Amino acid sequence: MESGIFQGRNPQTKSPRIASPTNYKRALGVGLFLGAALGLVWALSRRYNPETFQLIDWDRVRRIALNVCRLRMTEEISPTEKASHERIYSSLVDQVRPLVVQYTAAENISPVALVHVLDRAEWIDANIANYQLLFASLEKIVRDSFLRRRSGPSIFTLTNRALASRYLGVLMGYLASSVLGQYDPSLLGRELLTPGRLYFLESNIRIWQRRLALPLEEFRTWVALHEVTHAWQFEAHPWLRDYLNAQLELYIQEIARAQAGFSLRNLLERLSRLENIIRGEGNLIELIITPKQREALRRLQALMCIIEGYGNHVMEKVASSLLPHYQLIRSRFQKRITAKSQAEKLFIKLTGLEVKLRQYIMGQAFVDQVVKKEGITFMNEVWVGPANLPTLQEIGHPELWIKRMKERVEG
Structure with a gap:
């Protein structure tokens, strides 16, 4: 049985030619409602200067995140x-920096x-x-479109902004x-005049x-190992930062194209996917991305799988010979990841954080298998x-990437 706002209407029944007084009242009520709604849309649009409009209310994000x-x-x-x-953390x-360099058989890092x-x-x-830099180019594209049309943001743009x-805000508060x-x-527009920055959240570390x-x-030390490995990945391979920037820019451009063509039909199509998400098939990100955005x-x-998976692999290999309580830390830390309440699991599912968790698991499984079969030097071809970066398909089937790399060397 289908449900919806049209349920119960008989398609064979014709409307009377002359409306009853009740229908007049309903029509008047609907007209007043639509008029008020259009007035609200116009008023909201007038509140925002097209030249300074931001797609995200950053003050609101910060307030929500802190709460x-x-x-x-x-x-x-x-x-x-x-x-x-x-x-302490600088020490x-x-x-751990020389230990990372020694295990990876790589050149030293700055x-x-x-x-x-x-x-x-x-x-x-x-x-x-960082997010403001990420959204800056997208917001410029959107503002330029407003100026070309000589209009302010539509109700759909304002709704998207609020959501x-x-x-x-909720996501950043959870992560914080x-x-x-x-x-x-x-990343994203900053001049790389200095090395990257390492952040440690001592409050969270002590609590856990x-x-x-x-x-x-x-x-x-366990936490520092993982982050220093990321530092080596980016600082010893400058192309990685440029490539990640380029992929982010492509993704942003696809978002901008979708934003420009957003309509009521798009909204209804996305809402039609909500039932699948409620059943656990997908996450909220599926509501807001197009097929081209999905490709980007x-x-x-795939890139983040390798970055995170390689970081976990190096962390565990170095820690196993460095830390006396390595096995204890590893087993209990894994429990921290898996032992979530039902509410927390639902939140992770809905927000798409499960994608991040899968990146650690899939990426490390890929790196572990490649290193086991071919060694760390071969893995470093990535x-x-x-x-040389693997695709998501190759991450699921490491033998495909190994075969491709060997063919490149032989060719």
Whole structure:
């Protein structure tokens, strides 16, 4: 049985030629409602200057993110503690960097001088700055289209703005209470005049260290290993930053094209997919991307699978010979990832964070298998250039990538 707003209407029944007084009242009510709605749309559009319009309300994103992470965790470190912990993490980075270089059999990397210990609000601000750069070119395209049409944003653009702002705020608040460390490679328009930045969220690290009953110094080293590996990936291979930037720009351009052609029909088509998402088939991202955007997203996902999977592989291999409690940390950290409440699992599913979790799992499985069969030196062929990056299909079937790389060498 189908349900919907048209259920119960008999297609064979013809409307009377003369409407009853009740129908007049309904027509008048509908007319007044539509008039009020159109007036609201016009008023909202007039509120925004086409020359300065932003697709995201960043102040709202920050407010929501702070509220979400404060609901989840309240502990923060003091400014005095922050300074002393920056010295601790700088020392850890110096300690593990040569071990990463030794295991990967790679050339040395430049010093990672910019080590920062952040509280959650600072992490939110740093990542909002990154997102603002990400959206800058898209917003310029949208503003230019407003100026060409000599009009302000449509109701669909304003609705998207409200939804996207809330989505980003909730997502960033959740992550701010979960992230342990982050390597920021200075993407999207920034001049790479200095090495990237390493962020450590000491509050989150200490909370999870206590929850999992882990030795604190070893757990800090575990986190530092993963982030220093990311530093090596980007700083020893400058093309990687340029390639990631290019893929992000392509993805943004596809979003801009879709934004320009958005209509009520697009909205209805996307809402029709909501039932599948509620059943657990897909996530909210599926509501807002087009087929071309999906293609661009798959290229980005393949790249992130390798970046994250390689980072996990190196972290575990180096940690296994460095940390006395390696097995304990590994097993309990895995439980941290898998032991989620039903509400948290639903949130991860709806927001698309499961894609990020799959990147770690798929990417590491790929790297583990390639290294086991061919060794780390062969695996490092992936960092030669974009042509050597595996596709998502090859990540699922490492033998295909191995075969392709061997054919390139022989050719």
